[in-house]
């Protein structure tokens with residue numbers, strides 16, 4: 001695993017060099033895991049949650065380095081890691097001091113959070129959220145359905161975005177205990193290991209103090225959360241693609257056909273060359289956006305969308321090429337490239353599909369020129 005920092009010094013600080021060494025040392029622990037079994041414990045034991053639930057400033061490049069390592073070693077751990085940040089981000093941004101007092105337990109990995117935005121009828125169109133929060137006595141009653149919510153099954157609380165009836169700007173965030181009466185969690189099975197489920201809320205009572213920020217801040221908090229983590233989806237994709245390239249190289253230098261190594265076939269070399277160009281370009285897009293996000297006060301929405309779109313689509317191509325190089329062995333259950341082929345697929349869908357990223361980029365380009 002490369003996790004190179006020194007070849008791109010313009011994007012990193014000294015602390016990233018130290019972090020990269022720490023991540024390289026932690027990598028064998030994640031490589032040894034079977035799917036999501038023990039992943040949350042390994043993340044807590046490695047002290048990695050302090051990156052996504054930071055005490056101080058948010059270090060996007062640090063999160064990207066961690067997701068590169070986790071994408072390389074264990075995709076389920078990568079997802080749990082990122083969603084811990086997504087689930088707690090609104091508390092850090094707008095929570096009361098009481099609400100923020102729970103964050104150290106999430107930072108240490110003693111507790112796990114989820115982020116519940118998507119609904120059956122509100123996917124890309126977040127504004128269509130129908131879950132309601134009705135003010136009732138000393139609190140709210142929440143009712144609605146949330147779908148495809150990562151970390152359900154291992155999480156104890158979720159940030160839930162709901163619609164406060166009667167408000168001018170209704171979308172509002174709530175910190176909801178997942179063991180409250182009226183909450184039901186239904187596990188779902190994704191194509192690759194990934195704790196995920198559906199969340200049903202029926203008249204779930206929470207106190208007013210469970211509201212995060214003011215009524216009407218829900219959309220801003222949700223978009224702020226996605227904005228903070230979206231570029232790191234590209235970093236996870238880079239990690240998965242790097243693993244596929246490493247596996248493919250190891251395979252073609254061993255495998256012989258037509259009396260020589262596959263690695264000596266010009267077409268095989270050409271495919272490997274295309275894979276590394278895709279991979280390096282993806283990493284550069286991710287680091288450009290992450291660096292700009294960390295070091296300037298400027299809006300980086302477009303760069304982040306370019307990085308997420310470019311890196312996840314490139315990683316899918318790289319992994320597909322790796323499967324091709326493995327021939328029949330690449331599509332047999334249990335092969336690492338077969339696992340990567342399934343693991344990469346959701347990254348082009350969650351935190352804004354590729355089409356939504358294209359929409360953001362296209363809109364920015366045409367608005368800039370009018």
Ligand SMILES: Cc1cc2nc3c(=O)[nH]c(=O)nc-3n(C[C@H](O)[C@H](O)[C@H](O)COP(=O)(O)OP(=O)(O)OC[C@H]3O[C@@H](n4cnc5c(N)ncnc54)[C@H](O)[C@@H]3O)c2cc1C
Pocket residue numbers: 083115116117118120122123124125147148149150151190194196346349350351352353354355356359
């Ligand atoms: C593994 C996984 C984990 C997830 N984890 C979470 C989570 O933790 N929390 C959470 O809240 N959500 C989560 N999601 C949900 C995810 O964010 C949504 O699946 C995603 O936003 C797309 O919504 P949808 O599935 O309803 O698809 P839709 O929005 O119905 O889209 C279906 C297709 O139509 C396309 N489309 C939609 N609108 C347009 C348009 N205007 N122009 C062109 N094409 C369009 C989409 O790109 C897509 O290809 C997760 C999803 C997956 C797969």
